[in-house]
Amino acid sequence: MTALSTSERHPSRNPLDTMEEIVASNDWAHERMSDEEMVAGVGGQWCDYRIHCAWSDDLSALHFSCSLDIRVPVRRLAAVNELLAMVNGKLWVGHFDLANEDRLPTFRHTVLLRGARGATVEQLEDLLDVAIHESERYYPAFQYVIWGGRPPAEAIQAAVLEPVGEA
Secondary structure (H helix, E strand, O other), X not given: OOOOOXXXXXXXXXXXXXXXXXXXXXXXXXXXXXXXXXXEEEEOOOOEEEEEEEEEOOOOEEEEEEEOOOOOOHHHHHHHHHHHHHHHOOOOOOEEEEOOOOOOEEEEEEEEOOOOOOOOHHHHHHHHHHHHHHHHHHHHHHHHXXXXXXXXXXXXXXXXXXXXXXX
């Protein structure tokens, strides 16, 4: 991801202004629907991710989500919900859930900014980095469970396997 220069920058009160700059600097397709809402598309290794950001001035909160382009068939909902619980137990920031209406695994996180002048560029870049990294990391586990019919424990073990050494 392209980082924005932070010299001489002061946080915007509305973090979507800064998020839009970050998204644009990475040449990601995006649309700003209003002062409170923005969507973007990010290409990943496994699929295209749909980023959605919503700002609540009343709560001083930025709600962020990153949806994976993989719909869960009804017959696999129980297994995917078990996988979600396992994955969420491994995350430090945010969580994955499954929206009932579209059945897309989605990484979500809300940043509370009450008392702050706004979110910094670094905070928002970190949020994007974490969401994309975790989505890329666990996408194969969702695939194993949804289309491979594998048990969630086996799928998560395969997804978090980290090779050691060089081949």
